[in-house]
Amino acid sequence: MNTTEQSQQARLLTPNELALLIKVFREMRQWSQEQLAAISGLNVRTIQRAEKGGPASLDTRRALARAFEFEDIDALSKPFTIPTEDELKAAKEKFDRENITLTATPLTxxxxxxxxxESCTMDLSEPAFALTREADEAFATLVDYFRDxxxxxxxxxxxQKFEVYDEMQSGIDTLRALGVSLCYAxxxxxxxWGMGSDTKPMPATVLYVVAFPLGKEPEQFATPKSGGIRL
Structure with a gap:
């Protein structure tokens, strides 16, 4: 067995390797530590400790695996094939091919x-973290209203539009009171439209309305290039 094969042999991650893996997966998704904490349900200090190579409990590793959408939530606690630098680079390039990074502008x-x-053809509106039931309902109500x-x-x-402005402002204010901030791109x-080979694509403007934890809004966020939408 040569050196390359040995380095790729499945084994348990060391704390420092786990720290690097968490950071790579987080940065590939354009998430801040605060966003990862919100999505995983962990404390920001727990994320910071894990990324510094500190101890990470089984529950912490499972929460991170769920946040990164691993099929096996115990994947970070099992023997792991350590990717090479070239493999990490290839994974980053694949992510960049499949996703687009957009500037997050505050929606206030x-x-x-x-x-x-008024200016968009369609929208893709969703929260970037797990909302409480009350906040989830408030977000859904606002999205339904502006779509109508x-x-x-x-x-x-x-x-007549002034009444619309007031209704939407009320929805935004309700979300802020619940700790939710909105950004758009x-x-x-x-x-x-349709599956026919002779169907011609049509230009459209997509509005992204994304909910983030109040005070933890990112400067950018990544979204898939396709998925019902074709470039």
């Missing part, structure tokens, strides 16, 4: 959201 006013609804408005915005007179895409 109802008028701002209404204008975005988007579908019939042309029918509103300018004075806009993306121009080509959408192909």
């Amino acid at each position: 006013t109802g008028k701002q959201l209404a204008k975005l609804a 408005y988007r579908d019939c915005a042309d029918a509103y007179m300018e004075m 806009i993306r121009k895409v080509q959408v192909k």
Whole structure:
């Protein structure tokens, strides 16, 4: 067995190797430590300790595996084939091919959201972390409202829009009171409807409305390039 084969042999991760793995997976997703903590349900200090090579309990490793969407939640506690530098580079390149990184712009006013609804063809709105039931319902209510408005915005007179602004502002304020902040990004895409080979793609504007923990909004976030949307 040569040196390369030995280095790739499955074995338990050392604390330092686990620390590097967590950091790589987190940074590939453009997540901050605070975002990973929110998504995994762990304390930020626990994430920081794990990334410094400190002890990580079985529950911590399982929570991280779930956050990174491992099929086996015990994957980080079992013998692991350590990827080489080239393999890590290839994984990063694959992620970049399959995802696009967008700038996260704060969404703070109802008028701002209404204008975005008027200008977009469709939206992909979702929370970036696990919401409480109350916050989840408030987010869903706001999304349903602005989608309804988007579908019939042309029918509103300018004075009537002020009521829409107020309703959306109320939804945004409710979420902030529940510790949820909204960011948005806009993306121009080509959408192909149907499966026919002769179907031509049509231009569309996609609005991303994403919920983050209040005070922990990122500057960027990554999203799949395709999945119902074709570039």
